[in-house]
Amino acid sequence: MKITLAQIKKGQKALINDFNVDVIPLKLLEMGCLPGNTVELLQVAPLGDPLYINVNDSHVAIRLETARQIEVEIIKE
Amino acid sequence: MSTSTLKVALIGNPNTGKTSVFNQLTGLNQKVGNYPGITVDKKQGVSKLSPSVKATILDLPGTYSLNASSLDENVVIELLMNKNDKDFPDVAVVVTEVENLKRNLLLFTQIKDLEIPTILVINMSDRMEQKGITLDIPYLEKELKTKIALVSSRKKTGIENLKNLIINYKELSTEPCLNASEIDPDYFNNLRHTFPNQLLYKLWLVITQDVNFGNLHRNEVSIQSFVKSEAELKRLQQKETIKRYQFINDVLKVGYTVNREAATDIRARLDRVLTHKFFGYIIFFGILLLIFQSIFSWSSIPMDFIDESFASLSAYAAENLPPGLLTDLISEGIIPGLGGIIIFIPQIAFLFLFISILEESGYMSRVVFLMDKIMRRFGLSGKSVVPLISGTACAIPAIMAARNIESWKERLITILVTPFTTCSARLPVYAILISLIIPEKHLLGIFNLQGLTLMTLYLLGFGMAIFSAYILNKILKVKGKSYFVIEMPDYKVPLFKNVALNVIEKTKAFVFGAGKIILALSVILWFLGSHGPGGNFKNAEQIIEQELAQNKISGEKEDLVASYKLENSYIGIIGKSIEPVIRPLGYDWKIGIAVVTSFAAREVFVGTLATIYSVGSHSEEETTIKNRMNAEINPITGGKVFNLATGVSLLLFYAFAMQCISTLAITKKETNSWKWPMIQLVFMSGFAYVVSLVAYQILQ
Numbered sequence: 001m002k003i004t005l006a007q008i009k010k011g012q013k014a015l016i017n018d019f020n021v022d023v024i025p026l027k028l029l030e031m032g033c034l035p036g037n038t039v040e041l042l043q044v045a046p047l048g049d050p051l052y053i054n055v056n057d058s059h060v061a062i063r064l065e066t067a068r069q070i071e072v073e074i075i076k077e
Numbered sequence: 078m079s080t081s082t083l084k085v086a087l088i089g090n091p092n093t094g095k096t097s098v099f100n101q102l103t104g105l106n107q108k109v110g111n112y113p114g115i116t117v118d119k120k121q122g123v124s125k126l127s128p129s130v131k132a133t134i135l136d137l138p139g140t141y142s143l144n145a146s147s148l149d150e151n152v153v154i155e156l157l158m159n160k161n162d163k164d165f166p167d168v169a170v171v172v173t174e175v176e177n178l179k180r181n182l183l184l185f186t187q188i189k190d191l192e193i194p195t196i197l198v199i200n201m202s203d204r205m206e207q208k209g210i211t212l213d214i215p216y217l218e219k220e221l222k223t224k225i226a227l228v229s230s231r232k233k234t235g236i237e238n239l240k241n242l243i244i245n246y247k248e249l250s251t252e253p254c255l256n257a258s259e260i261d262p263d264y265f266n267n268l269r270h271t272f273p274n275q276l277l278y279k280l281w282l283v284i285t286q287d288v289n290f291g292n293l294h295r296n297e298v299s300i301q302s303f304v305k306s307e308a309e310l311k312r313l314q315q316k317e318t319i320k321r322y323q324f325i326n327d328v329l330k331v332g333y334t335v336n337r338e339a340a341t342d343i344r345a346r347l348d349r350v351l352t353h354k355f356f357g358y359i360i361f362f363g364i365l366l367l368i369f370q371s372i373f374s375w376s377s378i379p380m381d382f383i384d385e386s387f388a389s390l391s392a393y394a395a396e397n398l399p400p401g402l403l404t405d406l407i408s409e410g411i412i413p414g415l416g417g418i419i420i421f422i423p424q425i426a427f428l429f430l431f432i433s434i435l436e437e438s439g440y441m442s443r444v445v446f447l448m449d450k451i452m453r454r455f456g457l458s459g460k461s462v463v464p465l466i467s468g469t470a471c472a473i474p475a476i477m478a479a480r481n482i483e484s485w486k487e488r489l490i491t492i493l494v495t496p497f498t499t500c501s502a503r504l505p506v507y508a509i510l511i512s513l514i515i516p517e518k519h520l521l522g523i524f525n526l527q528g529l530t531l532m533t534l535y536l537l538g539f540g541m542a543i544f545s546a547y548i549l550n551k552i553l554k555v556k557g558k559s560y561f562v563i564e565m566p567d568y569k570v571p572l573f574k575n576v577a578l579n580v581i582e583k584t585k586a587f588v589f590g591a592g593k594i595i596l597a598l599s600v601i602l603w604f605l606g607s608h609g610p611g612g613n614f615k616n617a618e619q620i621i622e623q624e625l626a627q628n629k630i631s632g633e634k635e636d637l638v639a640s641y642k643l644e645n646s647y648i649g650i651i652g653k654s655i656e657p658v659i660r661p662l663g664y665d666w667k668i669g670i671a672v673v674t675s676f677a678a679r680e681v682f683v684g685t686l687a688t689i690y691s692v693g694s695h696s697e698e699e700t701t702i703k704n705r706m707n708a709e710i711n712p713i714t715g716g717k718v719f720n721l722a723t724g725v726s727l728l729l730f731y732a733f734a735m736q737c738i739s740t741l742a743i744t745k746k747e748t749n750s751w752k753w754p755m756i757q758l759v760f761m762s763g764f765a766y767v768v769s770l771v772a773y774q775i776l777q
């Protein structure tokens with residue numbers, strides 16, 4: 001089943017599978033948000049958006065609409 | 078003495094402590110200027126590397142990579158691409174932070190591709206133990222083809238080592254650390270054959286960026302049909318980024334080890350509280366209250382002192398200097414004018430102190446995170462919080478702070494509505510008017526009525542900003558990609574030196590920037606107020622004497638002459654001619670002049686009235702501006718000029734009107750069009766006029 005970064009729960013870790021390069025800002029790629037890297041959802045803002053993630057050891061916040069474009073695979077602990 | 082001067086550029090990601098390293102290297106030997114034509118701060122300083130070698134250190138704006146997405150980042154690339162630039166560095170110092178080394182190295186590998194001698198600074202080394210990090214420096218130096226300086230700008234260690242590395246910059250390798258052209262060998266080989274004299278990476282940057290770099294013109298590359306579609310380019314850029322990270326990961330796997338057991342994670346614990354759905358907001362609003370408290374009440378002590386000192390200085394000058402035109406100019410023009418500038422220092426300093434602490438500590442990012450969703454409902458971004466808060470100091474840096482909002486529409490709306498927030502220049506206007514019309518009483522024994530009024534005005538400004546944003550969001554049809562990425566840096570205790578230097582620099586910029594205008598206007602106003610055309614002004618004394626003799630008027634002769642002179646001076650004539658427009662708002666011609674001149678800078682309002690009244694009154698005793706205003710009598714009604722109706726009308730006018738010429742100028746610069754500043758001017762001032770009109774007509 002395909003899920004996106006927007007669907008994982010707080011505290012869960014996932015592997016980035018793929019995304020549509022055209023809609024993902026270059027700046028996010030440069031932060032390390034790239035296929036093959038792991039991402040952890042650290043915090044969700046009080047109103048459910050944005051998401052505070054740790055990707056490739058970079059701590060960044062992105063909006064849900066961006067997170068929906070990133071396909072991930074949950075890593076079972 | 079022949080000392081050699083090296084040119085050094087400090088480059089690095091935001092939040093790496095680059096500015097701390099700069100401060101350590103240069104101490105107080107720094108100055109802030111502007112890059113020609115744009116409003117990006119250019120920080121330069123001089124560092125004494127050894128008794129015989131000095132270096133000019135240029136602190137470039139923070140950037141995540143050489144793919145520029147903002148004006149600030151452009152500066153970095155344009156400099157590094159242009160060997161003929163007078164600031165082109167002999168050596169590049171890339172500042173990274175030990176905890177985010179992986180991400181920080183991305184920029185480092187790009188800089189290395191430019192084949193400039195490069196030193197790698199790994200900052201915040203004092204955190205290594207706490208985070209369980211160990212580094213294999215010799216290995217890293219070998220793989221990254223550089224020299225490394227482990228620095229702790231907090232503990233002040235490693236700076237001497239860095240200085241030595243800079244002196245010996247000729248020993249540094251200029252070899253790239255990886256071959257990025259492997260992402261598309263055919264394409265890059267072709268490129269290399271076509272431009273054998275150019276650096277491959279430079280060519281690539283020129284192709285992917287939208288700017289010209291030095292002597293290499295974009296069009297030159299375009300004709301060679303090397304340009305690909307935007308999507309293709311982006312795919313290649315992604316490949317490039319992956320390639321670089323692969324290299325970095327491989328290097329760090331050996332050279333960088335983290336013992337997670339040893340790491341204590343304060344970040345997660347603090348985040349849990351500071352971004353909590355309830356406490357997060359409580360803390361944020363608590364901090365806002367603290368900021369306002371400091372501006373309203375703590376800074377009033379030094380401000381009162383400054384106000385009184387200048388009043389006595391003015392009186393002292395008038396008494397002790399030989400009478401004449403020059404003395405008048407000094408005591409009635411220059412001294413009150415200077416006082417009008419210096420009185421702002423406490424408030425500005427407090428505001429920048431708080432903003433600087435919030436930024437340095439890493440807390441500001443959490444505020445952005447907390448507020449983003451709420452702000453988006455009004456067409457703003459979480460990042461608009463920073464401009465809106467900075468706007469309480471001054472709209473100019475605030476509008477510039479909107480630069481890192483990625484979505485053009487959100488950025489434009491932020492720029493347009495930021496001037497509604499109450500800037501510190503309006504504070505003296507509010508303060509003096511409130512003290513004249515609102516009694517100093519306490520509501521329910523706790524809340525100071527005057528304080529509450531001030532708070533209401535701030536809320537009005539802020540509310541209006543949000544409301545206009547909401548409307549603009551509905552009206553504006555701006556296309557553009559919307560996205561939002563913000564780094565959440567680790568929490569740090571702000572460094573005193575950084576905060577102090579920042580406060581000094583910002584305050585200085587404000588005082589000297591606005592100060593020149595205020596001082597010049599004070600002198601012009603004084604001249605216009607003490608000279609007049611025709612016989613009425615010259616013969617004021619005889620005319621008043623005559624009228625006194627005929628019992629047409631009564632009162633102290635000196636005061637009567639003074640006010641008669643003022644009415645017939647140039648300024649009086651100008652004021653009277655605009656009176657019909659402002660009369661319905663409850664303003665007389667003196668207030669009118671103050672309102673008009675305050676378009677140069679808000680605080681000029683108080684200074685103008687001070688100048689006008691000190692020109693108008695010849696009594697020798699020292700009086701503060703407030704007393705003079707309070708004593709003004711409306712000749713028609715016989716009541717005070719600054720009564721409740723006029724006061725409220727003025728307060729509302731200042732709450733909503735377009736603030737000053739500088740704000741318009743910065744909006745023009747940042748939006749690159751006259752359309753938006755004109756919309757601001759017409760809409761804001763028109764709205765202010767109507768509101769003040771209604772308020773005055775109801776209250777009078």
